[in-house]
Amino acid sequence: MIIAEGKPIAEVAELIKDAKKVLMVGCGGCVTVCLAGGEKETGILASALRMLRQQQDNPLETVEVTLTRQCDPEYVEMLDKYVTDDIDCIVSLACGVGVQFLAERYPKWVVPALNTKFAGGTVKHGQWEERCGLCGECILYRTGGICPIIRCSKSILNGPCGGSQNGKCEVSPETDCAWQLIYDRMQALGKLDMLLEIQPVKDWSKARDGGPRRVVREDVMIS
Amino acid sequence: MVADFEPKIVAFCCYYCAYSAADLAGSLRLQYPSNIRLVEMPCSGKIDVRVILEAFEGGADGVYVAGCLEGDxxxxxxxxxxxxxxxxxxxxxxxxxxxxxxxxxFNLSAAMGPRFAEIAAEMTERIRRLGPSPLNKAYKKEPASSTAG
Known part of the structure; x- marks a missing residue:
């Protein structure tokens, strides 16, 4: 899922300082799971902003809605009835995708309440970690299911490098050396010989390159 | 500081300890400040950030949660x-x-009636010292009556 983290309340308050009435939109997707922008977090942020503004004698009115997903027009359009003329600003508690989908649909000032961090998963309750670098061409089958693109600090394809010390990466004693993990895993799987094959330079044109990437499935298109 | 300030404090109390301790404090005829508004909860772990914020938004000057002793x-x-x-x-x-x-x-057991009264007094004193919450409408900031009394 996409992992995000709330911006400091003061920062969001600054972004909406000129607004009297804001529409606060939570997202029921990834950011609900990583406890950054679901219904609950929307309620907490709205309450905090109202209290902050009340102290400045500049009361803020909030309308809170949480959509199933903000990255899908069919759910975003459910917001139409809430986006009235008196709404001065929309605060999106989704990842950057949701913010943009709202901004594309409504001629309103849309601001993000979260910082979108990475594609990752829950390692334990309350802790999320990056697992995928979204490079566009998966090579996990060559590395025992451990991604060197995102988990190796250098994203090298023929590791480990000289900075691997006792299974840790030289950038931080808390970071496992991805290539040590890969080696151990391949050894356990009896596939160490696969690591002998030198990997050529990765084709990064499939990663972030040349504008937004697009996936098209003509067979499921309705019109 | 505002003169004659009587804080409004919401106490979320666990049914298994603090709420029973409040009962015991009553049975023991212990005096504690009337500033406390008790809310019974099935467990202190039921407390939600939104509920606490709602109390403050509604004008509470202080909030506390009282649960069982750690481990109990x-x-x-x-x-x-x-x-x-x-x-x-x-x-x-x-x-x-x-x-x-x-x-x-706060943590206490159901047998700690006197401690319940003590906590109520302790919290009331703390909030009285801090003054009214900026959101307490009854004490809107800078009251003009500092010469009164």
Missing amino acids: CHFLKGNIRARKRIGYVKKLLDEIGIGGERVEM
Whole structure:
């Protein structure tokens, strides 16, 4: 899922300082799971902003809605009835995708309440970690299911490098050396010989390159 | 500081300890400040950040959660989780200028009636010292009557 983290309340308050009435939109997707922008977090942020503004004698009115997903027009359009003329600003508690989908649909000032961090998963309750670098061409089958693109600090394809010390990466004693993990895993799987094959330079044109990437499935298109 | 300030304090009390302790304090005819509004909860771990914020938004000057002694939670870890959430709310209240010291977590057992009264007094005293919450409409900032009395 996409992992995000709330911006400091003061920062969001600054972004909406000129607004009297804001529409606060939570997202029921990834950011609900990583406890950054679901219904609950929307309620907490709205309450905090109202209290902050009340102290400045500049009361803020909030309308809170949480959509199933903000990255899908069919759910975003459910917001139409809430986006009235008196709404001065929309605060999106989704990842950057949701913010943009709202901004594309409504001629309103849309601001993000979260910082979108990475594609990752829950390692334990309350802790999320990056697992995928979204490079566009998966090579996990060559590395025992451990991604060197995102988990190796250098994203090298023929590791480990000289900075691997006792299974840790030289950038931080808390970071496992991805290539040590890969080696151990391949050894356990009896596939160490696969690591002998030198990997050529990765084709990064499939990663972030040349504008937004697009996936098209003509067979499921309705019109 | 505002003269004659009587704080409004909401106490979220676990049914298995603090709420029973309040009962015991009553049976023992112990005196404690009438500033406390009790809310019974099935466990202190039921406390939600939104509920605490709602109390402050509604004008409460202080809020506390009272749960069982650590290790004694009827649901094993409810009070430990409540304590963590209180820590989170403290930071949030500091961030929005209300002040984290207006919220607190206490632990006591059902047999500790006198301690319940003590906590009520302790919290009332603390909030009285801090003054009214900036959101308490009854004491809107800078009351003009400082010469009165």
